[in-house]
Structures are given as C-alpha cells and as structure tokens.
Amino acid sequence: MTAVATATLPERRTPPRPARSPSRRRRRLLGVLTVVIAAIWAFPVYWMVNSSLLPYNRIRNPDPTFFPLGGTVGAYGRVLEGNFLSSMRISMMVTLITVGAALLFAFLAALALSRFRFRGRKSFVVTVLIIQMIPAEGLFISQFKLLEGWKLLNSVLGLSLLYIAAVVPFTIWMLRGFVAGVPRDLEEAALVDGCSRTQAFFRITLPLLAPGLVASGVYAFLQAWNEFTLALVVMTRPENMTLPLWLRTFTDANRVSDWAGIMAGSVLIAVPVMVFFLLVQHRMASGLVSGAVKG
C-alpha cells in the first residue's frame, strides 16, 4: 500500500497548486500566532533574568523596566554571600546519589522485565504503574516517621533514599522501552560471531542504550534537584537545606526589600537545569512516549 501511495503521489500533487495560496497565507498567520504564544510562554523566564540585573531604584519603580540596560550583577554577589553555596553542596550530593543509584537499579530491573519472561513479571509492571499514582502527600507523614526511626532525618542519605524510591518506578518504565527497542537479533548475531554473553552486552546492547540512560539520568537529576515537598519534611534544620528550600527561605526574608536578589537566586538555580534540559529534551519526550506506547 505504501509503495502505491508514494508512486502515485507526484502526479496527483501537481494539479491543486492554485488553490494553495490561501492555505499558505493561513500557514504564515499561524506562524505569527505561534511566535506570539512562544513569547508569552517565555516571558516569565525572561523577566526573571531581566529583574535579576536591575538595581534597587529601577526594580522598585511603578513602571517596570523591560530591558536591563545599564544593569548590575550586584544581586548575584548578595546571593552568594549567604548560605547558597552550602545548600548547593547538599543539593549536589543528594542529586548525585539519586541519579547513580536510580539508574543502576532501574536498569537492572528494566533488563529483567524486557529480556526475560518470568512468573510475576506482569504484576511487577502493574505495580510499578500503580506506584506512580500514590500521592506523595499521602506518604510523607510516615516517611518522616520512618527516617526519624532510622535516625536519618536531616541526612543526605535519608533524603536520597526517598528520592531514589520516588524516581525508580518511572525510570524503570522509561528504560524498559529503550531496552525493548534494542533488537535481540543484534545480540544474538554477536553471540554467533563468538562474543560471550557479557561481551555482547557491553559491546552491543549498552552503547545502543546510552541515549535511554542519558534521558532517564536527566529525569532523575531534575527530580532530585527540583524536589521540594520531601526536602521540606525531612530536612528540618536550616544548615541542611537543599536549594529549593533555600530559595523559599531567601524569598520570604527578602520579599519586601530585594526582588533583584531573589530573582538572581532563581536564575542561579534554574540555569544549570535549563542547560542540561536543552541538551537532552528530545530524547526525554520520545523516550517517554516509546516507553508508554510500545512498552
């Protein structure tokens, strides 16, 4: 059917030419609309950067300043004076542990789920699905009690443990799609060519999985870096704040006086994430969809 369709297309396509110009105008109009929507959507992000560069007198002005001409980076200095850096250290440790452990655990599980048929496989997949529906708010009371009992409140390890559990189900879900996407024939061809099972895995399967691992890793990174609720519940001491907690405290303290500083803090937290995100977003969206649809 495909062959027929493509073969007949060229001659069929030519006649309706004259009718095209209104549709082209429509297309251009839609293009303008798209750009306007894009501008609206990006405005808050622009406004954050813009405000962070404005001096006191310009930011506290009934008429907003739309371009940071003659701006200052003084606000960033004010942010770095506080305990931003120590919060950053905590956030980085928690994030690293979460990403590493979640990737490893989820990868092993995904391997089991997509490369083996075994009893309980289907119920595990369904459980992974249902776990994602558990509202975090429904659990944090007893997660708080759990860490309290294990003397892990206010510890990087305790928070990481909760994050790993929060991230692993979705990571398994995503990776499963990627693992299933690696053709088994390739592995078997390598076996025929004399590779051992381990060799076949490391030489053939793993490189093909790299995009999936990167995408899931970024997902885990974003979750751990951005998470607020559990951190709020578990990290009760000011010296153990993660970055989101720090930003909230900093905002509350400076709400009246220093919006430029608050925006500078937001920029500092957001920029690393955005860079990361722009690099791999494409794989995230398609990985999610392939994981969800193809299983």
Place this chain on the structure above:
Amino acid sequence: MTVSQRAAPPVRRRPLLPYVLLVPALAVLLAALGYPLFRQAVMSFQEYGLAQQFGQAPEWVGFDNYARLVTDSYLWTVLARSIAFCLTAAATTMALGTALAVLMTAVSRGPRLTLQIALLLAWAMPHLASLTVWQWLFESQYGVVNWLLTGVGFDQFTGHSWLLNPLSFFVVAGIVVVWMSVPFVAFAVYAGLSQVPAELYEAAALDGASGRQRFRMITVPLVKPVLLIVGLLQIIWDLKVFTQIFVLQDAGGITRDTNLIGTYIYRLGLGEGQFGLAAAASWFILLITVGLSLYYVRILIRDEEEL
C-alpha cells in the same frame, strides 16, 4: 522489530537471574514506599499525636480517625476544592497542550522551533524558581501583571493583592500549574503526532477523505494512547499539587481557605502533630486517587496483556 522479539525464544536456562536483577529496585521500593504505606495504615487506626511522638505507647482506636475525618465538613470542602482545582487545571493543560502540539505540526520550521524553545524554558524551570518568578509577576505594588491590567484600564488592580482572595489565589496557582505542565503535554502529543506515518494520510486523501475525516479516523486513534497516559499523569499530578499551594500560602494566602489535599495533610500531621488523623486522611486520599485513575489503569493493564 516486535515480531522478531516475540519470535525470540525465552531464556530459560537461568530462571533465577531476572529475580536477582529486580532485587535492588524492589528493596528500595519496599523500604521507602512499601513500609511507610504499611506503617501509615497501622497509624491510621491509632491515637497517634504529640504524646505518642514523645514515647507514649499509641492506643488502638479502630475507625475513630476515619469517623472523625468523614464527619468533619472541612475535609469534604478540601476534597471538593482539590478535585475542582485538579480537573480545571488538568483540562486546561490538556486542551492547551494538544492545541499547541497540533499548531506545531501546522507551521513551518522557524516558528515551530521558537515555540519549542519557549516551552522548553518553561518546562526546565525548577518549580521553586518558577513559583518565585510568578510571585514577582503578580506582586501587588511592582508586579508587571498589575501594571499591565491597570494600564489597560482596570484601575481596581492598582496595588491589588492577588493571594489574599481565595478565588484569585487559585487563579494564580492555576496559571502557574498550567504554565509549567503544558510543555510536557505539548511535546508528548507532538511526538505522538509525528509518529503517524505520512503515507496513511496520503492514502486516505487518495481515497477521498476530507481533512476533518482524516483527523478523526487516523490522527485521533493513533494518538489516543499518548493522550490517555498524558491525561492520566496530569490528573494524578494536579491532584497531588503541593509545592505551588504551599509556597503561595506562605507568600500571603489565607491557609484555611486555600488548603488543598496535600497542604491539608501536611498541616494536620507535621503542623499540628495529629499523625494518626493525618495518616487516615492520607489513606483516604490514596484510595480516591486510585479510584479516579482506575479507568486508566484498566486500559493500561489491558495493553500490557497484549505483550
């Protein structure tokens, strides 16, 4: 590809291996989710307050906690408010996200890329950072939203405090939630749309199908699985929205009039120390969430059986 996978013989020689591979993930899930879930169930049948927090043995009270909750009209207010907020936000997000995805397929490369970058920026913003920016946008004295509305002629917005009134509080919260959720929907649906093979449309066009018919007969059925799962995630996420409400309440909302499920449980448990009651509320919400999404779960499980 799927065919070759199915044809491949199952590995039977090492029946233990898959279970070993599952152990680490399973262990973490059991420790950090399973056990708390169980613990919470136990606690919900106990009188567990501040006294128990300091060592007194908890007392079994049967269904008392549940009875107290169910007879408290405030719980129902919060629940109704949460569901209303969730459905409004999720529906708006899905509609806008799908519309933007369709728009992306209709325009040329330049505008599409511009929109994609803008959406990515919003998507990548850490929640706390975006909440902070939106607070600044809606700030009463120097916020650009009030400036704009006043400039257009709505003088009543001069110095207007958005967060003080419950309705406008939820408008702000809703805008923030929709703003950060739309990109995910748009990208997922767009990815789904671009997986539809062009030949299908061409073949249908040859058969004389109109644009609308092609959309209804080809696009919708093929994109439906994506819409279903994205819609489900949206409902789940919007029902358990916590950060946005909590932070905005901090910034000047009236807590009692703006509590949703999440903040309600938080304040009940960690705020007032009524752990037993909060645990019961959590279980209650859990059941409702699962109940709401049961329809989707059934569809997903059915798909799973086809594997």
